[in-house]
Amino acid sequence: MSIDRxxxxxxxxxxxxxxxxxxxxxxxxxxxCGTRAMASSGGEVVxxxxxxxxxxxxxxxxxxxxxxxxxxxxVCMSKNxxxxxxxxxxxxxxxxxxxxxxxxxxxxSIQLVVYAGGTLVLLVFGVMLTNKSPWARYTPGKLELVxxxxxxxxxxxxxxxxxxxxxxxxxxxxxAGTSVADLGRxxxxxxxxxxxxxxxxxxxxxxxxxxxxxxDK
Amino acid sequence: xTQFSVPWQPRPAHPYGMASRAVIALAQSVYGFAAxxxxxxxxxxxxxxxxxxxxxxxxxxxLFGWVDTxxxxxxxxxxxxxxxxxxxxxxxxxxxxxxxxxxxxVDETVAASVAGLLDYVLxxxxxxxxxxxxxxxxLFGLFNVIPVYVIWWERKVAGRIQSRLGPMRVGGxxxxxxxxxxxxxxxxKEDLVPAGADGPLFRLxxxxxxxxxxxxxxxxxxxxxxxxxxxxxxxxxxLGVLGAEVVGVIxxxxxxxxxxxxxxxxxxxxxxxxxxxxxxxxxxxxxxxxGTLSLSGIADVQQGGWFSWIAFSNPFCFAAFVCYFIASxxxxxxxxxxxxxxxxxxxxxxxxxxxxxxxxxFFFAEYAAMFVICxxxxxxxxxxxxxxxxxxxxxxxGDGLLARGLTGLLFSGPIWxxxxxxxxxxxxxxLRWTLPRIxxxxxxxxxxxxxxxxxxxxxxxxxxxxxxxxxxNALWSTVEAATRIILGSIGLVFIGGFIAIAGYGFYHRRxxxxxxxxxxxxxx
Numbered sequence: 012m013s014i015d016r017x018x019x020x021x022x023x024x025x026x027x028x029x030x031x032x033x034x035x036x037x038x039x040x041x042x043x044c045g046t047r048a049m050a051s052s053g054g055e056v057v058x059x060x061x062x063x064x065x066x067x068x069x070x071x072x073x074x075x076x077x078x079x080x081x082x083x084x085x086v087c088m089s090k091n092x093x094x095x096x097x098x099x100x101x102x103x104x105x106x107x108x109x110x111x112x113x114x115x116x117x118x119x120s121i122q123l124v125v126y127a128g129g130t131l132v133l134l135v136f137g138v139m140l141t142n143k144s145p146w147a148r149y150t151p152g153k154l155e156l157v158x159x160x161x162x163x164x165x166x167x168x169x170x171x172x173x174x175x176x177x178x179x180x181x182x183x184x185x186x187a188g189t190s191v192a193d194l195g196r197x198x199x200x201x202x203x204x205x206x207x208x209x210x211x212x213x214x215x216x217x218x219x220x221x222x223x224x225x226x227d228k
Numbered sequence: 229x230t231q232f233s234v235p236w237q238p239r240p241a242h243p244y245g246m247a248s249r250a251v252i253a254l255a256q257s258v259y260g261f262a263a264x265x266x267x268x269x270x271x272x273x274x275x276x277x278x279x280x281x282x283x284x285x286x287x288x289x290x291l292f293g294w295v296d297t298x299x300x301x302x303x304x305x306x307x308x309x310x311x312x313x314x315x316x317x318x319x320x321x322x323x324x325x326x327x328x329x330x331x332x333x334v335d336e337t338v339a340a341s342v343a344g345l346l347d348y349v350l351x352x353x354x355x356x357x358x359x360x361x362x363x364x365x366x367l368f369g370l371f372n373v374i375p376v377y378v379i380w381w382e383r384k385v386a387g388r389i390q391s392r393l394g395p396m397r398v399g400g401x402x403x404x405x406x407x408x409x410x411x412x413x414x415x416x417k418e419d420l421v422p423a424g425a426d427g428p429l430f431r432l433x434x435x436x437x438x439x440x441x442x443x444x445x446x447x448x449x450x451x452x453x454x455x456x457x458x459x460x461x462x463x464x465x466x467l468g469v470l471g472a473e474v475v476g477v478i479x480x481x482x483x484x485x486x487x488x489x490x491x492x493x494x495x496x497x498x499x500x501x502x503x504x505x506x507x508x509x510x511x512x513x514x515x516x517x518x519g520t521l522s523l524s525g526i527a528d529v530q531q532g533g534w535f536s537w538i539a540f541s542n543p544f545c546f547a548a549f550v551c552y553f554i555a556s557x558x559x560x561x562x563x564x565x566x567x568x569x570x571x572x573x574x575x576x577x578x579x580x581x582x583x584x585x586x587x588x589x590f591f592f593a594e595y596a597a598m599f600v601i602c603x604x605x606x607x608x609x610x611x612x613x614x615x616x617x618x619x620x621x622x623x624x625x626g627d628g629l630l631a632r633g634l635t636g637l638l639f640s641g642p643i644w645x646x647x648x649x650x651x652x653x654x655x656x657x658x659l660r661w662t663l664p665r666i667x668x669x670x671x672x673x674x675x676x677x678x679x680x681x682x683x684x685x686x687x688x689x690x691x692x693x694x695x696x697x698x699x700x701n702a703l704w705s706t707v708e709a710a711t712r713i714i715l716g717s718i719g720l721v722f723i724g725g726f727i728a729i730a731g732y733g734f735y736h737r738r739x740x741x742x743x744x745x746x747x748x749x750x751x752x
Contacts, residue, residue: 120467127471128472
């Protein structure tokens with residue numbers, strides 16, 4: 012890249028840098044409108060999603076859903092591994108925002124902690140540690156493409172069947188959301204067996220990973 | 229006019245546009261008007277600005293509360309009141325018109341013409357969007373003011389610890405305008421993108437760092453009613469968004485295409501994902517004891533003064549507070565864990581290639597996150613917005629404006645949360661300028677082999693303790709009370725010792741720190 016090009020780039024950059032400030036503000040305001048604290052008459056504050064069916068909710072839903080779809084397609088289309096990771100971050104963050112719109116605050120926060128904060132960092136970290144070139148590119152082989160297409164089509168058909176059979180109905184009023192306490196209680200009473208099985212599985216994975224990573228076997 | 233001979237082609241001078249010229253003229257006229265006054269009364273202006281901000285925020289809260297209780301609740305009980313149908317953007321849940329407001333304000337103590345105007349002034353306050361914009365403006369202001377003044381304060385503290393004065397010139401009184409001046413300089417600096425960098429990622433990374441720390445403020449309660457969005461999972465939400473901050477840092481290091489930056493980013497990633505676990509586990513301990521993830525709910529159980537604070541409720545919470553503070557230092561990349569920007573090895577770590585405005589965004593994010601972490605520590609462990617005096621002592625004050633002001637100052641109000649957070653922030657600065665930086669293997673050792681097992685033991689112990697205290701055993705209640713008194717007394721001794729040492733230092737403030745320590749400390 013020539014020095015002229017650098018100069019040109021940096022001067023356009025100087026002009027553009029304030030354009031991002033309004034974008035920041037818009038993002039903040041949209042996120043604000045996503046969840047809405049409604050004071051009930053008793054003074055108790057209940058967090059709900061934006062009113063169901065309001066224009067605001069619809070607009071937010073379509074905006075975030077578009078963002079999710081675009082960024083997840085971009086994960087598949089981009090060749091640079093770090094860009095892929097960035098698009099994956101965008102996907103995970105917008106899925107978390109969709110959960111916020113559904114008033115599933117706990118699930119949304121956990122999505123942020125586990126996927127956006129933890130797993131993705133681990134992924135990028137792995138890429139950085141293992142790649143020699145900073146411009147690592149990834150092109151899938153033909154066999155990989157066929158395998159991916161097979162898995163995706165099975166998934167698509169399964170989801171489509173579920174969607175067709177489900178009975179969709181609109182909730183009567185503002186949905187108050189599920190409390191974390193209820194979630195915890197059902198995890199430790201009704202769903203205690205799957206919960207514990209998942210825990211044991213994760214434990215086994217961790218022990219296995221520690222064993223594989225050991226220097227002196 | 230050739231001043232220097234440079235190996236690259238000089239860029240043609242870029243003439244200022246109309247907007248830039250207008251901004252420059254405005255800045256010059258404001259400076260010409262304000263500079264003489266500011267340099268005449270610098271300290272008084274600073275202090276009165278702080279007081280005016282506090283009063284302004286408080287008056288807003290009083291106004292919103294009054295509209296809630298006096299107008300909206302009265303309107304709901306009116307016989308012919310019908311809530312409005314959801315309109316295009318459903319701006320208001322109540323749909324009060326100025327005439328309804330006029331009918332509801334029964335006390336006609338003001339003149340009729342002013343009263344008519346007052347109806348129109350009160351009318352917008354019922355809309356959520358208006359309240360949100362006011363609240364967001366206040367948070368955005370706080371978000372901007374905190375880093376600017378914490379950086380100034382850090383430089384003053386560093387100066388005092390190293391027996392020098394720190395910034396003294398800009399603004400007059402102890403260099404109080406140093407940080408705003410630096411900010412203006414940073415905005416005007418040239419914004420460079422290295423030739424080999426990944427341009428879009430390089431430009432995006434600072435925003436990915438600053439947005440999470442801005443989002444954390446949305447759910448952070450500053451007082452019982454001073455919160456923008458009351459979330460039932462506020463604690464997890466704030467931890468989640470602060471955890472997402474690291475993505476921006478890693479991308480910044482990666483996109484710079486510079487080995488120092490990549491090393492810095494890798495250290496940050498390594499440190500962050502390791503220390504998030506003990507940090508989260510340390511916060512689980514009080515959550516287990518209280519049984520809620522809502523920050524307001526956690527603060528509510530600590531109304532009973534100093535000895536009811538969660539840090540003193542049982543030994544596990546006390547130890548968890550220490551663990552949380554250490555782990556939060558590491559996850560914020562503060563000294564002694566500031567390896568990602570270790571300037572003796574890595575130039576400036578992941579910010580090596582950044583300049584100007586983008587560079588300052590990283591530091592805004594870092595200092596704002598420091599404040600959020602300290603505020604969480606104060607809410608979860610140190611009583612939140614409740615003062616060391618039991619809130620029940622203020623019960624007889626009544627509900628007048630003055631009584632509410634007194635309650636806010638003495639018993640529970642945002643000022644106490646700010647005070648505690650700023651104290652913890654000071655401890656962070658103090659540690660930074662006192663402790664040497666540790667090595668990366670020591671950082672990871674202290675996380676994985678010390679803090680992680682310790683916090684696991686603490687979570688287990690807190691579970692057992694909570695299980696034991698659900699039995700309502702008389703003997704156990706005595707043990708609990710005794711524990712509170714012993715741990716609270718340890719806390720009192722700590723804070724008393726701190727105040728005594730600070731007072732001694734202030735009394736001898738004309739002496740150099742070095743020979744003062746030599747005279748006082750045994751064995752030196």
